[in-house]
Amino acid sequence: MSQTAEPQARTRIERYDAASIEPRWQARWDELGLYRTDLHDDSRPKFYLLTMYPYPSGDLHIGHWYIKTPTDAIARYHRMHGENVFLPIGFDAFGLPAENAAIRNNINPRDWTMANIENMRRQLRSMGATFDWEAEVVTCEPDYYRWNQWFFLKFLEAGLAYRATSAVDWCPNDGTLAREQVEGADRHCWRCGAKVEKRDLPQWYLRVTNYADELLDFTGLDWPEPIKTQQTNWIGRSEGAELVFTTAPDDHQPGGHELRVFTTRPDTLFGATFMVLAPEHPLVSTLAAPERRAEVEAYVTKARAETEIERLSTDREKTGVPLGADAINPINGERIPIWIADYVLAGYGTGAIMAVPAHDERDFSFAKRFGLPIRRVVAPLGTIADDAVDDAYVAHAAGETLVNSGPYDGLPADIAGQQIVAELAKDGRARTTVTYRLRDWLISRQRYWGTPIPVIYCEECGIVPVPDEDLPVRLPDNVDYRGSGENPLARDEAFLNVKCPRCEGPARRETDTMDTFVDSSWYWYRYLSPEKSGGPVDAGLVRRWTPVDQYTGGAEHAVMHLLYAREFTKMMRDVGVIEQDEPFKRLFNQGQILGADGERMSKSRGNVEDPDELVKRFGADTIRLFLMFMGPWDQGGPWSPSGIGGVHRFLNRVWGVTLDPHRVEPGDPDAGRLPAGEDSASAAAAIRMAAHRTLRDVTADYEDFHFNTMVAKLMELTNVLVRYRGSAVAGTLEWDEAVRLLLLMLAPAAPHISEELWSRLLAGRGERWGSIHTETWPAVDASAIVEATREVPVQVNGKLRDRLVVPAGIDPAELERLVLASPRVQAHLAGHAPDRVIQAGGGRLVNVVVTD
RNA sequence: GCCGGAGUGGCGGAAGGGCAGACGCGGCCGACUUAAAAUCGGCUGCCCGCAAGGGCGUGUGAGUUCGAAUCUCACCUUCGGCACCA
Numbered sequence: 001m002s003q004t005a006e007p008q009a010r011t012r013i014e015r016y017d018a019a020s021i022e023p024r025w026q027a028r029w030d031e032l033g034l035y036r037t038d039l040h041d042d043s044r045p046k047f048y049l050l051t052m053y054p055y056p057s058g059d060l061h062i063g064h065w066y067i068k069t070p071t072d073a074i075a076r077y078h079r080m081h082g083e084n085v086f087l088p089i090g091f092d093a094f095g096l097p098a099e100n101a102a103i104r105n106n107i108n109p110r111d112w113t114m115a116n117i118e119n120m121r122r123q124l125r126s127m128g129a130t131f132d133w134e135a136e137v138v139t140c141e142p143d144y145y146r147w148n149q150w151f152f153l154k155f156l157e158a159g160l161a162y163r164a165t166s167a168v169d170w171c172p173n174d175g176t177l178a179r180e181q182v183e184g185a186d187r188h189c190w191r192c193g194a195k196v197e198k199r200d201l202p203q204w205y206l207r208v209t210n211y212a213d214e215l216l217d218f219t220g221l222d223w224p225e226p227i228k229t230q231q232t233n234w235i236g237r238s239e240g241a242e243l244v245f246t247t248a249p250d251d252h253q254p255g256g257h258e259l260r261v262f263t264t265r266p267d268t269l270f271g272a273t274f275m276v277l278a279p280e281h282p283l284v285s286t287l288a289a290p291e292r293r294a295e296v297e298a299y300v301t302k303a304r305a306e307t308e309i310e311r312l313s314t315d316r317e318k319t320g321v322p323l324g325a326d327a328i329n330p331i332n333g334e335r336i337p338i339w340i341a342d343y344v345l346a347g348y349g350t351g352a353i354m355a356v357p358a359h360d361e362r363d364f365s366f367a368k369r370f371g372l373p374i375r376r377v378v379a380p381l382g383t384i385a386d387d388a389v390d391d392a393y394v395a396h397a398a399g400e401t402l403v404n405s406g407p408y409d410g411l412p413a414d415i416a417g418q419q420i421v422a423e424l425a426k427d428g429r430a431r432t433t434v435t436y437r438l439r440d441w442l443i444s445r446q447r448y449w450g451t452p453i454p455v456i457y458c459e460e461c462g463i464v465p466v467p468d469e470d471l472p473v474r475l476p477d478n479v480d481y482r483g484s485g486e487n488p489l490a491r492d493e494a495f496l497n498v499k500c501p502r503c504e505g506p507a508r509r510e511t512d513t514m515d516t517f518v519d520s521s522w523y524w525y526r527y528l529s530p531e532k533s534g535g536p537v538d539a540g541l542v543r544r545w546t547p548v549d550q551y552t553g554g555a556e557h558a559v560m561h562l563l564y565a566r567e568f569t570k571m572m573r574d575v576g577v578i579e580q581d582e583p584f585k586r587l588f589n590q591g592q593i594l595g596a597d598g599e600r601m602s603k604s605r606g607n608v609e610d611p612d613e614l615v616k617r618f619g620a621d622t623i624r625l626f627l628m629f630m631g632p633w634d635q636g637g638p639w640s641p642s643g644i645g646g647v648h649r650f651l652n653r654v655w656g657v658t659l660d661p662h663r664v665e666p667g668d669p670d671a672g673r674l675p676a677g678e679d680s681a682s683a684a685a686a687i688r689m690a691a692h693r694t695l696r697d698v699t700a701d702y703e704d705f706h707f708n709t710m711v712a713k714l715m716e717l718t719n720v721l722v723r724y725r726g727s728a729v730a731g732t733l734e735w736d737e738a739v740r741l742l743l744l745m746l747a748p749a750a751p752h753i754s755e756e757l758w759s760r761l762l763a764g765r766g767e768r769w770g771s772i773h774t775e776t777w778p779a780v781d782a783s784a785i786v787e788a789t790r791e792v793p794v795q796v797n798g799k800l801r802d803r804l805v806v807p808a809g810i811d812p813a814e815l816e817r818l819v820l821a822s823p824r825v826q827a828h829l830a831g832h833a834p835d836r837v838i839q840a841g842g843g844r845l846v847n848v849v850v851t852d
Numbered sequence: 853g854c855c856g857g858a859g860u861g862g863c864g865g866a867a868g869g870g871c872a873g874a875c876g877c878g879g880c881c882g883a884c885u886u887a888a889a890a891u892c893g894g895c896u897g898c899c900c901g902c903a904a905g906g907g908c909g910u911g912u913g914a915g916u917u918c919g920a921a922u923c924u925c926a927c928c929u930u931c932g933g934c935a936c937c938a
Contacts, residue, residue, distance in 0.1 A: 185935050226856050230933060233855060238937070263938060276938095316936085348937045355938090361853090362936055437937055558933075629876070631865055635858090643864065643877045650876085652891090665892045666884050709866070712875035719875090722892095793871040798919040800871055838870095838918055845870045849918045 016655035018619020022752040026128055034773060035130040037086040039528060039541055047083040048545050049075050050524050050584070052553030052561075053090045053137070056116040057097060060123040061601055062609040062627070062639055063593040069624040070590070070633055070707050071552045072129035076748035077702045079130075080777040086545065087130055088527035090137035091117050094145070094516045096174055096191060099449040102481055109449045110477065113140055123612065128620045128751050130773075135527045139519040140449070144526065146472030147536035148518050149454040152204075153465050154575040156455075160207045163463065167280070167304070167346075168442060170199040175446030175487070178515060179439045180234065180559050190560070198304065203444040204453055204512065208567040212237065212436045214581075215566055222586040224634075227558050234559040236437025240264035241421045243354065244429040245275060247283075248326040248335050252290055257283055259327055259338075262349030262435050265359060267417030270405040271377035272354040273367065275327045275338045276320065279303035280346035287338060289324025296321055296340065303342040318343055318366045329354075330429045331420060332406060341366065349435050357392065364392035378413050379403045441564065443515040446487040448479060450513030458500035458507040467501050473509070487511050520561055521568035524548055525578065535577075542578050547585045555589035562587070588705060591636020593627075598638045609639050621750035622648045628707035628749060650715050651753055654746065657721040658739050658757045664726035672726035683724060684734040690720045691738035692784040698745045699780070711749065717742055740778075747772045794819050795847040796828040812839055819846045 029035065051071040054064060075087040091113075098109040105112070117138065124131065137144060155161035169177045171189040176199075181190045188195055212235055218228050240263050249255035259275065277284060279300045288296040299321045320341030327338050343362055344353055357367035357374040367374050374389045381399035402408045408416040424430030444453065452473040454466035466473055476495045481488040489495055489511040500507035522536070528545055529538035562584075569583040594600060595607025602608065614623050626647040631637060656663065664672035674683050694717040701710035721738060729735055740761070747754040751773060758772035787808050792815070794802040802824040806815060816837050819825060829850055836849040 183934090187935095226933085229856060233934070236937065240938080261938080265938080318936085343936050343938095345937065353938050360938065362938075365936095435937080555932085629864090635865095637864075640864075640877090646876045649891090656891095668883075668893045671892075708864090709875080712866075715875055791871090795870080795919075798870090798917095803871075836918060840870045840919080845919090847870075847918055 013656075013659045016652050016753065018621060018651075018752065019616070021756045022126075022128060022620055025752050025755050026125060029130075029771070029773075032771070034771065035087070035132050036134055037084065037132050039086065039545065041084050042544065044082055044084040046545055047075075047078045047085045047550075048524075048548045049078070049085060049087045050527075050548045050551045051087070051089070052551075052557075053092050053520070053523060054120065055092045055095060055097070056113055056120055058116040058119065059608070060120055060611060062611050062614075062623075063601055064124075065127060065611050065623060066593045066627050066636070067552055067554070067590050068124070068129055069127055069620075070628055070705065072127065072131075072751075073624070073628070073702070073707065073748040074550065074552075074705070075130050076751060076773060077777070079773065080744075080748065080775060082776065085130075086135070086527075087132060088135040088137070088524075089124065089129075089131040089133070090135075090523060090527065091120070091139065092516065092520055092523075093117065093138050093140035094450045094513075094519055096447065096449070099447060099481065100173075102449075108477065109481065110140065126612070126615050126620060127624070130751075135530055137523050137526050137530050139516075139523065142472045142474055143531075143533075144523075145451040145475075145519070147522075147526070148451040148514055149466070149471050149473060150468070150536060151518075151522070151572070151575075151577075152514070153454060153468070153471075154577070155206060155571060156465055158575050160210070160571050160574065161204060162207065163202055163204050165200060165202040167198045168201050168203055169196045170201070171196050175512075176201060176203055176442055176444055178442045178517075180563070201444075203442050205440040205442055206567070206571065208441045208564075208571075209436060209438055211567055211570045212438050214570060215438075215563070220585070221582060223584075224555070224587065224589055227555060227562065227587065227589065230558040231563055234438065234563065238264055238435045238437075240433065240435065241266045241417075242350065242431055242433045243269065243330060243421075243424065245327040245330060245354065247287060247338070248328050250289075250325060253287070253325070255328075257286065259283065259352055260350040261352050261354045262433065263354060265356065265417065266421050266430070267402065267408075267413045268356040268359045268377050269329065269331045269354070269420055270402075270408070271356040271358050271375050272329055272336060273357060273373040273375055274336050274355045276344045276353050276355050276363075276366070277323075277338060277340045278344040278346035278351040279340050279342055281340070281351045284323065284340055287323045287325040292322065292324035296323060299340060318362070318369050320366065320370070330424055337372075339366075339370075347439065348437065358389045359393055361392045361394060364389075375404055377402055377404050441515075441567065443518055444512040445515055446490075446511075447513055448475070448481050448488040450516060451475075451518065452489070453510045453512050453514055455510045456498055456500060456507045457510065458503060458505060460505050461500055461502045461507075464500055464502050464507070470501070475513075487513075489513070517561060517564050518568075521564045522572065524583065525572075537577060539578065542580070546578070546580050547582055550586045550588065551584040552588050552590060554592060556592075588634070590633050593636055594638045596639050601639075609641075614641070614644075618644060618648050619752070621753045622651060625651070625711055625750050629711040631708055633705050633707055647711070650711075650718060651750065653718050653722055654742065655753065655757065657718065657725055658743065659760060661721075661730040661735060661739075662726050674727050674729070675723070680728045680732070683727065683729040684732055687720065687724060687729060687738050688734045688781075688784045689787070690717055691734075691741045692780050692782075695741055695745060695778060696780045696785065699777070702748065707749065710745075714742065714746055743772060744775060744778050747775070792819075792843065793845050794822060794825060795845065796825055797849060798847060801825060801828050810843065812843060815839065815843050815846065819848065 049071065051068055075085050078085045093113050098113045101112050102109040139145060152161055169182045171177050171192065172194050173192045174189055177189060177196060182196050183190050186195065215235055216232060216237060243261050243263060243266060245259040245261060247255045247257040247259060284296065284300065318341060320339045323338045323340060325338050326335040328335060355363040355366065357363040357372065358376045359378055376389050378393060378400055380397050400413055401410050402413060402416045408419065421430045421432060452475060454471060454473045456464045456466060458464050476492055479488045479492045496509055498507050498509050525537040525542055525546065528541040532538055565583045569580055572578045573581060595605060597607050599605055599607060611623065622644065626644045629647055694713050697713050698710050724730060743754045743758055755772050759769055762769055789805050790808050792804045792806055793800055794804060802822050804818055804822065806818060825848055832850050834848045834850045838847040838849065840847065
């Protein structure tokens with residue numbers, strides 16, 4: 001720090017220089033262990049603040065700062081309220097990018113990951129954030145992933161994990177994917193964007209569909225509505241009925257097979273003019289007539305190859321072929337033809353539908369395409385039953401009744417539906433049922449850099465779980481991971497060949513690893529006891545500290561991480577590890593910082609903003625405040641540094657008014673003088689009022705995460721101080737109080753500069769140093785913000801015409817008299833008598849209503 | 853197509869039934885300086901007007917209200933999510 005001695009009597013203060021301040025305080029905080037949380041301290045209320053742990057891609061970008069620095073401000077704010085705050089951090093360290101980088105650069109994925117983590121630790125520290133590094137979790141460490149394996153085996157034992165062979169989504173880079181990890185109509189991989197295809201593979205699943213109904217219940221969760229809506233839609237609960245059709249006898253088969261369909265519209269049963277099975281439906285080959293067999297098989301083969309790739313949109317023209325067999329409608333015995341078509345999905349409902357073209361758009365376009373009959377059975381009020389159907393009538397409207405439906409004609413649709421199901425239910429041909437879109441979670445991945453799934457395949461014993469004492473199944477370090485597109489573990493003989501734990505015979509290890517979303521589904525429980533070796537979590541600490549009080553992170557995880565986390569918590573509960581039903585009590589989704597081009601930041605686009613550079617130029621405090629000031633936190637937006645100078649200037653002014661209150665600015669003719677009409681006493685009261693009003697508003701803004709207005713209000717208060725700087729009130733008790741409040745309010749958001757100025761104030765008064773971050777959040781003095789007079793806007797017919805300054809406690813009748821006496825009001829009344837005079841908000845505003 | 857969010861100055865945004873545009877950026881003018889930078893002060897929604905003042909203004913159109921950026925309905929634009937879920 002350069003301290004140039006000057007000849008003047010008063011030593012000139014040095015300029016605000018973040019670079020010389022910030023590292024010093026970061027080191028000091030670290031040294032004092034200010035942010036190590038004593039999890040066993042229950043003398044204070046606990047506050048578990050969690051922010052989504054980063055993937056160690058190598059560099060922190062400005063988006064990480066955007067989520068993490070306001071989260072840190074929340075932590076600091078809560079600490080100033082006497083809460084025992086736990087803000088841990090860790091790394092989501094398994095995953096594809098490490099493996100790809102390893103293949104590209106011929107290095108070990110572990111070395112690549114660990115080097116990145118080291119760099120990101122440094123970058124995270126440069127934020128000045130109060131992470132408790134002692135609790136750090138790195139998921140690629142055996143200490144962590146062995147518990148993934150432990151959980152898996154618990155789930156296996158409880159029937160919550162199972163292996164099944166079916167057509168799964170396959171990404172050429174990532175291997176198999178869970179359903180929610182395939183995006184878009186063109187079916188691409190959520191991570192790498194590659195087109196996904198179907199493969200028949202035996203894979204491991206977690207039975208999350210067990211929790212479908214429970215997951216729909218958000219009671220007690222303070223989550224953003226859009227996330228709850230997205231999850232609700234994803235789970236896709238649908239109430240309806242299962243109806244049993246039977247196959248009709250014909251020349252080549254005796255019939256009598258049951259064909260179950262799921263429908264939400266049992267009321268339209270009389271309108272079923274054909275049936276459609278998914279191409280994968282198990283009865284397809286049984287039912288296909290000999291003369292149709294070739295065509296059917298060709299269609300099935302084509303559907304299999306095309307299914308997920310070519311079904312581009314709902315607009316695609318429907319395809320299908322008839323099986324050459326009929327089904328019998330249970331309600332009226334009618335024979336209707338059975339078709340197969342790929343618009344019926346094997347994985348939803350029963351994989352078969354009754355087609356009611358008059359009342360379903362998809363069935364309608366299929367019927368049109370293949371010339372199948374269309375029969376109206378629900379008629380809106382005023383429709384003639386036998387009018388031609390030009391469009392599927394799907395809506396529900398008051399007054400609609402059934403037609404062409406035998407004994408049910410004339411009944412309202414909903415009543416008729418219930419009666420039809422009840423009638424068929426008598427002999428077991430119908431039941432009400434509920435169907436979900438949610439599928440079980442496919443967790444197998446054919447990649448190296450993940451948690452090995454701890455099972456062994458024995459020729460004699462079949463699937464054998466790895467015994468607990470053999471955990472963890474370690475990822476071998478030196479494998480040939482360079483790629484033939486096959487899992488490197490499958491080529492590692494030492495890993496692959498094991499003895500069966502049961503019969504000691506030759507056996508083979510599972511080579512699939514777990515979806516990395518398994519790692520991120522319970523890491524916040526591990527933060528509470530990262531070193532624990534006897535089990536995955538410390539039950540006592542989990543009971544005390546979870547659910548997490550506040551979780552912050554992006555909304556892009558709505559139906560992935562944020563849903564898996566809820567599912568995993570429920571599974572952990574059901575195997576007796578924890579008692580909690582839900583992981584996160586309150587969730588906040590910050591917006592996303594886009595590149596300057598408005599696109600998502602990515603290295604390949606070259607629009608990534610490097611915070612290290614900005615830290616060097618402006619300091620962490622400026623960046624923290626600028627990101628908070630940009631706009632509402634949940635909004636995000638394209639990165640534009642154009643306003644950053646303004647925020648930096650603000651901190652300069654805070655620096656100036658704090659350290660040099662008597663300075664008189666040369667450029668301002670009024671500098672150093674009190675404003676006209678004010679004396680020292682009124683100026684001091686005005687400063688005090690401004691400070692306490694700001695405190696009231698800023699407190700509310702911190703509570704609501706309205707950081708942009710919080711910063712604006714601190715700027716306003718600072719501007720008030722700048723206006724009085726060098727005048728008679730500078731340095732008075734009221735001035736000092738305002739400065740003290742300003743620094744305390746600024747402390748959570750800009751922790752370094754406020755700490756520096758705080759220490760200088762203490763030193764200036766000869767007091768012992770104590771960190772500003774261990775101070776208590778100040779209380780508003782209500783008496784400081786009451787005014788003697790106030791300004792009342794006056795409207796005539798809703799338009800602002802005047803403002804009156806009146807005594808604060810003015811009587812309403814007196815206020816009305818003053819308002820009507822106003823020359824401007826008189827002018828706009830133009831001689832008419834007012835019809836009404838409305839005093840809004842207890843006289844905060846007056847509106848004079850007149851008709852002319 | 854369905855579900856959800858958002859439309860306010862040149863720009864980021866504030867106000868969420870009661871003074872539209874807080875705060876900041878940018879711009880213009882000025883002070884300080886030999887000069888520039890930095891810093892400081894003033895002005896800055898649009899239109900008419902020398903001014904006083906007036907008119908118009910929160911995506912569009914209707915409505916509710918004494919009063920609407922804010923509530924209701926319809927539409928337009930835009931950003932997310934879903935992808936034939938029977």
